[in-house]
Amino acid sequence: MTDLIQLLINGLAIGSVYALAAIGFVIVYSATGVVNFAAGQFVMFGTFAGVAMLLNAQLPWPVGYGAALLAMALFGALFFAVLYLPLRASPVVTIIIGTVAIGITMQNAALLAFGSWPFRLPSPLEGVNLTVAGATISAHAVAAVIVTALMVALLWLLFFRTSLGIGMRAVAQDIKAARLMGLKVNRLLALSWILAALLAGVAGLMLGPMWFADTSMGDPIALKAFAATIIGGFGSLPGAIVGGLFVGLSEVLGASYVSSAYKDLISFGIMILFLLVRPQGVFGERVQDRG
Amino acid sequence: MLLTDYHLRLVNLAVISAVAVIGLNFAFGYAGLISLGHAAFVGMGAYGVALLTTLLGWSSWLALPVAVAGTAVVAILIGVPLLRLKGHYLALATLGFNVSFSIVAANWIEVTGGTNGISRIPELQIAGHALSDERSYLWFALVVLAASAIVAALIHASRHGRAMIAVRDDETASSMTGIDVRRVKLAAFVLSSVYAAVAGGLFACHMRFISPEDFGYAHSITYLAMLVVGGEGSIVGAILGAMLVTFLPEWLRFLGPAYLAFFGLFVLAILIFLPSGLAGIRWPARLRRNGRMNIPGLLAASEEVRP
Amino acid sequence: MKMTRQEFLKTLLAATAMPWVGAARADQGSPVLVGATVPMTGPLSLTGKQYHNSLLMAEEDINKAGGINGRSLKIVFEDTQASNSTAVNAFVKLAQETKPSLFFLSSYSTQNLAVSPELKKVQVPAFYAGGADVVAEGGNEWMFRVRPADSVSAEGMVQCALNVLKAKKPGILYIQNDFGQGGAQTAAQRFEAAGVPVVGTGAYGQNDKDFSAQLLGLRSKGIDVLLIFNYPQDGALVLRQAKVLGLKMPLVTSSAALVPAALQLLSAADLDGVWGVVDTLIDPSVGGRMQDFVERFKAKFGTDPDPYGLAYYDGAMLAAEGLRKVGADPKALRDWFASVKGWQGIGHLYSYDSKGNGVFDLAIVKSKAGTKSLELVQTIKLN
Numbered sequence: 001m002t003d004l005i006q007l008l009i010n011g012l013a014i015g016s017v018y019a020l021a022a023i024g025f026v027i028v029y030s031a032t033g034v035v036n037f038a039a040g041q042f043v044m045f046g047t048f049a050g051v052a053m054l055l056n057a058q059l060p061w062p063v064g065y066g067a068a069l070l071a072m073a074l075f076g077a078l079f080f081a082v083l084y085l086p087l088r089a090s091p092v093v094t095i096i097i098g099t100v101a102i103g104i105t106m107q108n109a110a111l112l113a114f115g116s117w118p119f120r121l122p123s124p125l126e127g128v129n130l131t132v133a134g135a136t137i138s139a140h141a142v143a144a145v146i147v148t149a150l151m152v153a154l155l156w157l158l159f160f161r162t163s164l165g166i167g168m169r170a171v172a173q174d175i176k177a178a179r180l181m182g183l184k185v186n187r188l189l190a191l192s193w194i195l196a197a198l199l200a201g202v203a204g205l206m207l208g209p210m211w212f213a214d215t216s217m218g219d220p221i222a223l224k225a226f227a228a229t230i231i232g233g234f235g236s237l238p239g240a241i242v243g244g245l246f247v248g249l250s251e252v253l254g255a256s257y258v259s260s261a262y263k264d265l266i267s268f269g270i271m272i273l274f275l276l277v278r279p280q281g282v283f284g285e286r287v288q289d290r291g
Numbered sequence: 292m293l294l295t296d297y298h299l300r301l302v303n304l305a306v307i308s309a310v311a312v313i314g315l316n317f318a319f320g321y322a323g324l325i326s327l328g329h330a331a332f333v334g335m336g337a338y339g340v341a342l343l344t345t346l347l348g349w350s351s352w353l354a355l356p357v358a359v360a361g362t363a364v365v366a367i368l369i370g371v372p373l374l375r376l377k378g379h380y381l382a383l384a385t386l387g388f389n390v391s392f393s394i395v396a397a398n399w400i401e402v403t404g405g406t407n408g409i410s411r412i413p414e415l416q417i418a419g420h421a422l423s424d425e426r427s428y429l430w431f432a433l434v435v436l437a438a439s440a441i442v443a444a445l446i447h448a449s450r451h452g453r454a455m456i457a458v459r460d461d462e463t464a465s466s467m468t469g470i471d472v473r474r475v476k477l478a479a480f481v482l483s484s485v486y487a488a489v490a491g492g493l494f495a496c497h498m499r500f501i502s503p504e505d506f507g508y509a510h511s512i513t514y515l516a517m518l519v520v521g522g523e524g525s526i527v528g529a530i531l532g533a534m535l536v537t538f539l540p541e542w543l544r545f546l547g548p549a550y551l552a553f554f555g556l557f558v559l560a561i562l563i564f565l566p567s568g569l570a571g572i573r574w575p576a577r578l579r580r581n582g583r584m585n586i587p588g589l590l591a592a593s594e595e596v597r598p
Numbered sequence: 599m600k601m602t603r604q605e606f607l608k609t610l611l612a613a614t615a616m617p618w619v620g621a622a623r624a625d626q627g628s629p630v631l632v633g634a635t636v637p638m639t640g641p642l643s644l645t646g647k648q649y650h651n652s653l654l655m656a657e658e659d660i661n662k663a664g665g666i667n668g669r670s671l672k673i674v675f676e677d678t679q680a681s682n683s684t685a686v687n688a689f690v691k692l693a694q695e696t697k698p699s700l701f702f703l704s705s706y707s708t709q710n711l712a713v714s715p716e717l718k719k720v721q722v723p724a725f726y727a728g729g730a731d732v733v734a735e736g737g738n739e740w741m742f743r744v745r746p747a748d749s750v751s752a753e754g755m756v757q758c759a760l761n762v763l764k765a766k767k768p769g770i771l772y773i774q775n776d777f778g779q780g781g782a783q784t785a786a787q788r789f790e791a792a793g794v795p796v797v798g799t800g801a802y803g804q805n806d807k808d809f810s811a812q813l814l815g816l817r818s819k820g821i822d823v824l825l826i827f828n829y830p831q832d833g834a835l836v837l838r839q840a841k842v843l844g845l846k847m848p849l850v851t852s853s854a855a856l857v858p859a860a861l862q863l864l865s866a867a868d869l870d871g872v873w874g875v876v877d878t879l880i881d882p883s884v885g886g887r888m889q890d891f892v893e894r895f896k897a898k899f900g901t902d903p904d905p906y907g908l909a910y911y912d913g914a915m916l917a918a919e920g921l922r923k924v925g926a927d928p929k930a931l932r933d934w935f936a937s938v939k940g941w942q943g944i945g946h947l948y949s950y951d952s953k954g955n956g957v958f959d960l961a962i963v964k965s966k967a968g969t970k971s972l973e974l975v976q977t978i979k980l981n
Contacts, residue, residue: 003818004942006810006814006843007810007811007814010808010810010811011808014808025891027941035379035383036493037384037512051893055632061671067902073741082559083559086563087563090566091523092325092378092379093319093325093515093519094519094562094566095560096382097512097515097519097520097558098558098559098562098563100512101516101554101555101556101558101559101562102555102556102559103555104551104552104554104555104558105551105552105553105554105555105556105559107551107554108549108551108552108555109552111548111639112548112549112552112905115647115649116643116644116646117644117859117862117901118318118644118830118831118834118859118860118863119863120863129842131419136656136843136844138678138842138844144626159726165397180323188520207807211807211835212292212831212834212835212863214641214643214831216640217805219509223386223508226383226386227387228385229383230380230383230384232326234380238829250809251808251811252808252810253811254811255800255802255811256813256814256815258803260811260812261398261774261801262384262394262398262798263803264390264394265391265394266397266801267410268387268390268391268394270375271383271384271387271388271390271565272384272387272391273386275373275383276372276373276375276376276378276384279376279380284602295694295695296694297687297690297691297692297693297694297695300686300687301687304683305686306637351939364790371796384633397774397775398801400779404776405776406775406776406781407707407708407730407732407776407780407908408682408708408711410711410714410732410736411736423719424719432764448674488698493747496717498682498686498712500708500711500715502707502708502711502712502776504680504681504682505681505682505683540684541691543686544677544691545678548638548639548677550639550677551639551679551957571856574850579889
């Protein structure tokens with residue numbers, strides 16, 4: 001029983017990181033229609049922004065986190081200008097390949113800047129462990145779950161309670177109509193990329209201390225975020241969260257009760273099953289609407 | 292040919308990729324199916340040839356058609372349910388299929404040899420002559436490529452090819468004209484898997500060692516990148532794209548540790564400055580008159596289907 | 599952006615033509631050339647960088663000591679990435695354009711296996727560090743291993759568990775790649791043969807970050823020693839999570855979890871009760887060549903050397919000796935390497951057998967209580 005609680009807690013902690021990565025992915029997708037294959041590299045950049053500010057520059061916590069997120073916001077804007085603007089009129093697949101190409105550049109640029117040794121990103125909650133019903137969990141992992149919940153609440157407020165967010169949703173639904181309504185479409189699109197980069201930054205800062213940071217950590221995370229997005233439903237924020245947690249739990253429980261060698265087959269099998277039986281996912285858009 | 296073995300080897304790799312990419316062109320370029328599982332089909336062809344030749348001692352010539360047929364059957368089995376999906380749903384479903392393939396190939400140790408892969412795959416023999424060096428293998432690979440391209444051009448020019456393009460452009464309209472949309476999609480998908488399996492067989496006989504790493508989902512993305520860089524919907528584009536994406540990182544080696552970072556930027560630049568790919572370049576008139584780029588049927592194919 | 603399509607194409611052509619021009623005037627002059635294909639980008643660059651640095655240092659040392667009978671030695675590097683196919687490209691490029699007298703290949707068995715047929719064609723001796731036994735079983739007479747084979751390492755870990763830790767119910771956790779799968783298989787067979795069968799086995803993927811399911815599953819089977827076959831980073835993460843989960847049994851890791859790149863991620867508490875079977879213990883306090891090597895490596899590159907890097911350094915020194923004695927003729931060089939018996943490197947004693955295996959000694963180490971430093975428990979020699 002204790003073991004089961006432990007597994008559930010660990011599954012949720014991993015799942016919340018997948019969820020954050022998936023949210024960043026979903027925001028870009030719903031606002032711009034771009035399937036961002038560099039989503040994992042965004043998270044990697046987030047972790048390394050933390051490494052640069054907290055380990056290399058030795059900034060104190062709040063300043064370091066702030067500086068890392070600021071760097072990520074700038075990066076989001078840069079990504080919008082260098083990749084999305086020039087390619088926005090291209091076919092979907094061209095943009096996908098564009099994100100793959102820039103992902104390769106991001107990974108190798110990070111390798112050049114930070115080297116190949118892994119880093120241990122420090123956490124303000126370093127070494128603090130909590131015991132719940134006999135199961136042990138690091139305080140940082142609990143914080144990661146709380147931060148994820150907080151991010152989702154903030155996003156909900158942004159999208160449903162501010163004119164800025166409502167404008168972003170309008171652009172996501174119908175770009176032409178939004179332009180006719182006098183919305184500054186480009187600015188709102190840029191904001192979506194910045195928001196996605198910020199969320200990836202938060203995900204990166206959260207997972208850095210739980211796992212170790214290295215420059216090739218991006219792709220595996222992206223793969224899980226994709227599975228999470230499908231299971232939760234493309235373009236749905238609550239879906240990204242449910243999907244992320246589901247993938248995290250299925251990995252841990254699958255490894256424990258089915259087979260540790262084939263556990264990833266379980267999450268991807270479920271993903272394919274969802275695609276076949278309920279392609280809109282748990283919360284998603286109707287498939288016919290987008291194509 | 293004055294090329295060194297190193298360059299011959301790269302040409303061989305590019306030619307093998309080109310066969311796979313011409314196949315992908317059926318699914319993506321013609322029928323508009325975004326497949327990110329192409330490398331898994333290449334892997335099935337490669338594993339088929341490797342297993343039949345090393346475990347059962349079959350001749351490569353017998354193993355190859357059997358492996359290709361086996362791959363086609365798998366493509367039908369997964370194509371029937373998956374092809375109901377469209378756009379990025381299909382993309383991610385096929386991606387999931389590719390990841391699953393890698394997991395099985397890496398863990399089914401008794402059959403696939405696990406991550407250690409399969410080594411000592413026999414050399415191809417033609418009339419008692421072993422294709423052991425890069426040059427003789429290249430001649431063979433070029434023949435396969437030419438045959439693949441010609442068959443693809445014929446299919447493209449046929450009723451079936453037009454049906455695929457019609458389905459890509461407008462499913463509803465094409466079903467109105469009596470085209471069986473699901474069948475056409477499945478045909479394009481299976482055809483693409485057949486080409487992939489041929490490429491896989493070529494790869495296995497060329498490298499003579501395969502492991503799951505050679506067929507990961509990243510390779511599927513690379514095949515798609517080759518097609519997009521070359522110009523989707525075009526056979527010439529598929530070949531040019533395979534050439535460039537194979538050679539580019541090798542050419543860039545002189546840049547030292549930064550070469551892959553530049554490779555990414557280069558590909559991005561091509562996507563931005565050559566929106567219709569390499570095949571969409573209007574070559575200078577002098578070049579065209581020399582006839583070097585003027586393989587009429589193939590070029591016509593490339594221009595006609597530009598979306 | 600104002601660049602036209604034509605201009606862009608011209609730039610592209612100009613950029614791609616450059617290396618071809620460069621290749622045409624490749625220097626065939628006096629230095630003795632050695633090729634090295636190691637991973638310098640991608641996920642394997644963590645270890646690849648060590649080989650790169652170790653070989654650079656070896657090159658400098660050899661040349662300082664007079665080079666190869668007056669000629670200087672030059673090592674030319676190419677990147678293999680984490681790809682078999684690219685590893686072969688890199689190898690063939692060097693073989694064709696640089697034409698080195700011998701090669702250093704990477705420490706990844708699948709890359710070694712992929713390169714093997716090409717090496718046979720080129721007929722030049724090559725040192726490699728991939729551990730998988732199938733590489734040596736392949737019967738390529740041109741290949742020489744500079745590290746213990748995986749089966750030797752697995753055997754060492756089993757001996758540590760049985761003889762030192764007196765295991766009665768051993769468990770195994772392994773990474774799902776050629777190293778982990780092979781090691782786990784060998785270890786399970788050895789335990790079986792010793793009449794102490796394994797009671798639990800767990801696996802994890804190369805990119806996994808959570809091992810709670812595997813570790814708790816193994817604990818619930820009542821194992822009293824856990825053997826872990828790992829790579830550096832995941833190994834460190836496993837050790838850390840085992841502590842968080844409160845696993846009390848001794849853990850025996852393979853070499854990679856105790857390389858400096860992994861150790862810097864761990865605290866002294868994480869290493870409590872951790873044993874390791876490493877290729878060789880990098881311990882400057884033993885003095886002599888080891889101390890000299892460690893200190894100079896650290897001064898030059900700012901990081902500690904690891905046993906894998908040291909194996910490449912030893913390999914380069916062995917290569918230099920061969921080149922001095924019999925010259926650069928590949929066949930003569932190959933025969934000389936094959937006849938090496940009892941050559942003392944810094945890390946190992948090298949004696950090549952008919953399959954090209956040269957290293958049969960290992961070190962059982964354990965973390966000194968309350969510190970991050972390792973101490974030698976015993977060295978083992980296997981045959």
